Amino acid sequence: MNDYLLLFRGGNNEWMGTSPAEAQAEMEKWTKWMGSLAAEGKLGPSQPLQNSGKVVTGTDKVVTDGPYMDGRETVGGYLQCKAASYEEAIEIAKGCPILEQPSGTVEVREILSMNM
Amino acid sequence: MNAEPGNINQLTEHLFRRESGKMLSVLVRIFGTAHLQLAEDVVQDTLLQALETWKLRGIPDNPAAWLHRAARNKAIDQLRRGRHQIQFDHTDEERPLLESGYTMGPVMDSYWNELTMEDDLLRMMYVCCHKDLPAESQITLMLKTLCGFSIAETARALLTTEDAINKRLYRTREFFRQNRIRPSFPPPAALSVNTAPVLRSIYLLFNEGYAPTHGSELMRREVMNEAIYLCSMLCRNEHTQQPEAFAALALMQFHAARADSRTDDNGDVILLQDQDRATWNQQLIREGIHNLELSAGGDTISRYHVEAAIAYEHCKATKFADTNWQRILALYDMLVLISPTAIVHLNRMAVYRQVHGDEQTLAQIRLSPYIKEWEGNYLYHCLLAEIHFASAPQTAIDCFQRALAIVKQPAERRYITEKMATIQNV
Numbered sequence: 001m002n003d004y005l006l007l008f009r010g011g012n013n014e015w016m017g018t019s020p021a022e023a024q025a026e027m028e029k030w031t032k033w034m035g036s037l038a039a040e041g042k043l044g045p046s047q048p049l050q051n052s053g054k055v056v057t058g059t060d061k062v063v064t065d066g067p068y069m070d071g072r073e074t075v076g077g078y079l080q081c082k083a084a085s086y087e088e089a090i091e092i093a094k095g096c097p098i099l100e101q102p103s104g105t106v107e108v109r110e111i112l113s114m115n116m
Numbered sequence: 117m118n119a120e121p122g123n124i125n126q127l128t129e130h131l132f133r134r135e136s137g138k139m140l141s142v143l144v145r146i147f148g149t150a151h152l153q154l155a156e157d158v159v160q161d162t163l164l165q166a167l168e169t170w171k172l173r174g175i176p177d178n179p180a181a182w183l184h185r186a187a188r189n190k191a192i193d194q195l196r197r198g199r200h201q202i203q204f205d206h207t208d209e210e211r212p213l214l215e216s217g218y219t220m221g222p223v224m225d226s227y228w229n230e231l232t233m234e235d236d237l238l239r240m241m242y243v244c245c246h247k248d249l250p251a252e253s254q255i256t257l258m259l260k261t262l263c264g265f266s267i268a269e270t271a272r273a274l275l276t277t278e279d280a281i282n283k284r285l286y287r288t289r290e291f292f293r294q295n296r297i298r299p300s301f302p303p304p305a306a307l308s309v310n311t312a313p314v315l316r317s318i319y320l321l322f323n324e325g326y327a328p329t330h331g332s333e334l335m336r337r338e339v340m341n342e343a344i345y346l347c348s349m350l351c352r353n354e355h356t357q358q359p360e361a362f363a364a365l366a367l368m369q370f371h372a373a374r375a376d377s378r379t380d381d382n383g384d385v386i387l388l389q390d391q392d393r394a395t396w397n398q399q400l401i402r403e404g405i406h407n408l409e410l411s412a413g414g415d416t417i418s419r420y421h422v423e424a425a426i427a428y429e430h431c432k433a434t435k436f437a438d439t440n441w442q443r444i445l446a447l448y449d450m451l452v453l454i455s456p457t458a459i460v461h462l463n464r465m466a467v468y469r470q471v472h473g474d475e476q477t478l479a480q481i482r483l484s485p486y487i488k489e490w491e492g493n494y495l496y497h498c499l500l501a502e503i504h505f506a507s508a509p510q511t512a513i514d515c516f517q518r519a520l521a522i523v524k525q526p527a528e529r530r531y532i533t534e535k536m537a538t539i540q541n542v
Contacts, residue, residue: 008172019266020132023163027127030171035124046172077172 003044003111004089006079006096010072011104029097037081037092044080051076072103086110125175132163135180136264139187141236142227144261145299146191146214147198149243149292156261158194162187184228192224237262238353239299241346245314246297249288254317255324256284263342272332273339274324301355308358308416311350315364315420318347322368326375340372351407359414362407363421369404370427373397385531389436401431419455422447441470458489466499474503494519498532509539 018026037043051074055066067074083089089108098104136159143155165186166179176182195214213219226232244257252274259265259273260281267285271278302310325339347368350361377391408424426447433439448464461484469477481487481500490496501515516536523529 019269020136020163020264021130021269022266023167024127024130024132027132027167027170027175031124031126031175034172034174038124048169048172076168079172 001082001084002089002113004081004083004086004092005109005111006081006089006093007075007107007109008077008079008096008098009075009105009107011076011098011101026097029100033095033097034079036095042082042092044082046077046079048077049075072105080111125177125179127175127179131179132166133264135183136163137262138233138237139183140261140264141240141299142233143187143191144240144243145227145236146224147194149297149299152261152289152292154194158187158190159264161190184233188224188228192220195220234349234353235301235355236299238349238356239301241314241350242302242310243292243297243299245317246291247313248295249291251317251320253284253288254313255321256281257288258317258321258346259339259342260285262346269335272335307356308360311356311358311361314350315347315360318343318350319364319368319420321346322371326371336375340368340375344368344372351410359411359416360418360420362411362413363418363424366404366407366411367420367424367427369400369407370424370431373400373404373431379527383527385527388430393434396431404428404431417450417454419451422451422454426451439470441467445471458486459493461486462490462493462496462499466495469499469503474507478503492522494523494528494532497522501535505539512539 034043034046052065053067055064056062057064081089081092083092086108089110093099093106093108096104096106098106139162140155140159143158144152147154162183166183170176170179210223213223227236241258241262244261245254249257256270256274259270260267265273267278267281271281274281322340322343325336325341325343327336344365347361347365350356351365374391374396376397377393377395378386380386404424405428408428411421411424426444429440429444429447445464445467448460448467452460452464465477465481465484468480472480484490497515497519501512501519504512504515513536516532516539519532520529523532
């Protein structure tokens, strides 16, 4: 088993103007998705992120507000999971409800392991 | 912190919808009815925050309390900002407490507990049914604010356009801006009088869902459930419970128990005599009986009491032939005294026919002062057609033709056309 990091982008703005019932239905999709990962013992740490933050750059350690990007480029959250292969990690990512929204993307990255 | 296997919380059914109705009612108490839109925005914002936060962290142990806390913080934000932007109602004695930095926190906290939140929702229900608002606006507002329906859902539920719903809501918000209605319970002496329009609107809402011609099966059930939910809140609360409310609740439960059996899979109408009574929801019928018993407390008999008793007679009959038509006719005789409308008189005629037969019914109909009004109702022509069905088939066909000229719903049209075909095939 390897560790993979899934990075979520986009998929937020579409929720303006939805009803409580629709918001709850969306929430239940996430619970179901994460619940199935948890049940298989594949779910690692996962957290949503605030939209804005600070960026520290270069040797001068310049601090700026940001990163200011288009909403669909900002990382909105991450999830770490276990999978036997990239293929399996991609299958897991395909189940993410964020992909039901046009602007949603999931970036899949393998975490380098210490084993040589 | 992170979800462990088997440790992922589930949301209870309708949690967001129920909590949004309660939160909105508290926020209206805080901001005033003049700022209904602001209260709606804060609720929306709260739900979005929950969605974004819970998605990857999992649902907290007490999601309702989390929502209340988030809404409370957003409300404080608004009050702090609003000092300069929004003119609040200063005639309200709680207002100064909410505007002082010393008291705002504690006063605000006292608003967000389960018990008083239900009271707030009921006070808001009386606001929604304010006597100066048209009936269609009342039910629109109840669905939107108390039941957490979106504009699109409200339009689907009430079989109208989103445009129409937006117009109704706009006018209603304008009305609140100009009239500054304060949410409050009616004084005990005026409870019955002031609750009458609330019950009327709840029952009207229920009938929107009960109509077998409603576009979507799912939405039909949702609307009925919401009406039952609102009425059971009235019954549960010591400030608002009264015999009429229990009777209205029983009536809706008896109707809802039989709703599914009235149409087949194609959406075609199934008449009472042909319905599969095994599909009637016995649990709802038992609850209805219980509420009907609780409705017996007062000294007045409302239309809901009598209509519930009639619906109960139908629920009680295990087959159509067992229906106690004598008793139902006696109840209709009472109903026409309480609620002497053309449609109630017409329904009474249909029951009268079951007891006294075709000829006597026809004689009664000819004597009725309501014929002129009945002429515009397709059910009247269908009743006449049934009366003539065996003895004068051609007359029956003419009557069905007149019914067809009036009725627009496809399901009813199909039913009438099929009926006509059976006569012509004899």
